[in-house]
Amino acid sequence: MPHETGRIAILEDDPIMGESLHQRLSLEGHTVKWWTKGEQAVRELTDGTDAFDLVVCDIRLPDMNGEEVFRKASRDTATPFLFMSGYGDIDQAVRLMRNGAVDFITKPFDMTAFLERVSLSLRSKEQPEGTLGISLAMRNVEQVLRRYASHPLPVLIQGETGTGKEVSARFLHQISARKASPFIAVNCAAIPGDLLESELFGHEKGAFTGAHQLHRGYAERAGEGILFLDEIGDMQPTLQVKLLRLIEDGYFHRVGSEGQVPFRARIVCATHQDIGSDGSSFRKDLFFRLSTLPVRIAPLRERPEDILWLAHRFLEAIMEIRDTRVRGIGALAEDAMLEHSWPGNARELRNRLERAAALSESMLLMPADIFPEIVTAYNAPRMETLADAREAAERRQILRALSATNGQILQAARRLGISRTTLWEKMTRFGIEASGCSGN
CATH class of the missing domain: 1.10.10 (Arc Repressor Mutant, subunit A)
Known part of the structure; x- marks a missing residue:
């Protein structure tokens, strides 16, 4: 990992801890400022005299808590905050991450682990954005995923069908330390309920009729990578209980076995359903565990800036793998795409472009290529001022x-x-x- 240095502020009232962090960060080449009171930190963060690349902040302070410091400072500065929390403050630290903090580390911590978190936090501000989209909504999703990347906690991605939930989960995998380990995707809606347990947890030879050999399930094959459970809202209640036990215990049993198999992967789930609503049959205790770190992806109709950006990238990918005469999208087709409501979101956009690229006889796609079923609507005269x-x-x-x-x-x-x-x-x-x- 490349070594990053920067201007770092420490907000820590404990003199031993503060002095230790100050000395070690200085030895690492950082320029360090140390505060012991929240009031002093807020004043110097908001007066504009000093610009910091990172604030390492304790949550519990003598005059105010770290959350209040973060909230007041965030009104005037976008400086990243890395929070230090005791075990009793983890829920608060997670809430702070949801609200924009870049990371948190639990006390007591190893200094090497702390320095690695500092380096990751400094590097996060250098990483280019726009991988998932150019709209404000998708840039925010990308920033949230970057903040979540270094943690083992479950992530729940919610959004309409076709918005790019699995793409976002794979992005999270690629920017995390788990990227060299497997990304195992499981569509809970595509596997019959009576088979999903065996597919998820595996089974022993002879566990049931047809089990002729040992089968290692998705949870085991994920290793130390990511287990992505798509359409988690369709999981049967009996299996929801076992998934809850998996998260709480950190191990599982193959079907037909009493032996414990350790679970080391990170769980990332996705659903188009509102599984947290009062009317949902999804277990509330499991929902709360899965949604520790939530992400919501807006539908494509609410982020029109992404339509053409996605379209051109989809078409480039299609041209790389398919023999087609198409080399671009015509202006009239772009107009038609910008006026379409995209009920199927990004998936519909890609599917329409794949069909158009396969069937079009022109080098530039026209409205009739992308919307053959409603092309007359685009050709008809419109009554507008x-x-x-x-x-x-x-x-x-x-x-x-x-x-x-x-x-x-x-x-x-x-x-x-x-x-x-x-x-x-x-x-x-x-x-x-x-x-x-x-x-x-």
Whole structure:
């Protein structure tokens, strides 16, 4: 792991712990500032005199708690916070991560493990974004997953069918220390309930009729990687109980065996159902364990900035593996895609492009290639005012420019021949969101 150095602030009232951290971080090459009171930290973090790359913050302080410091400082600065928590503060630390903290470590901790967390926290601010999408919603999802990456706690990804839940889970796997270990995906809705237990936990030879040999299940094959349980909301109640025991005990039994098999993988689940609602039959105790670190992915219709960005990347991938004449997407087809509501989300977008690339006889895809069932609707004259048509065209051009520049506001403004301020105003009027980090 490459060594990163930076300006680090420590907020710790214990003189022995504070001095130890100050000395060790200084020896590692960091520039270190040490505070003992929350009031002093808030004042210096918000007055703008010093800029820090990381704040290492204790949760329990004599004058205020670390959460209050984080909340007050976050109003004026985006400095990452790494919290130090006792065992009794873990729930609070997890809540802080949900609200934007970059990481937490539980006391007492090994200094080597602490330095590794510091390095990861410093590196997280250097990592480029825009892997999952250029919209503000997907950049936020990406930031949340980066914060979750270093922890073993379960992650629950919720969103409509086709929004990219498995893609997000694989992204989490690739940015974590588990990336060299397996990513095992299990679709709980695709495997019959009476077989899912055997597939998940494995079975011994002779455990039931047809069990002719030892079978190692998904939980065992995941090793120290990630066990991804897709459509967890379709899991039968009896198996939900066994999954809960797996999480709590850290081991399981193969069907037909009394022997314990240790479980070392991280559980990541996904569902399109609202399994936490009062009307859901899903076990509440299991939901609370699985949703320790939650992620919600917005549907594609709520993040139109991602439509063309995804479309061009999907088409590039299709052209790499398929012999097709298609080399791009025409402007009329882009207009049609921007006006479509995408009930099937990103999966529908990819499926339509795969079909269009296979059947089109042109080098540029047209609306009829992507929407053959409703092409007449795009060709029919529309009754709208000139002002409506002008605004619709402006909105489409802005979305095109954002897609072409990976959401970079300044570059998009230059392409459009307007100032960044004008672009921001138009985006606000047209309901187009953008990440604050994409203004360079």
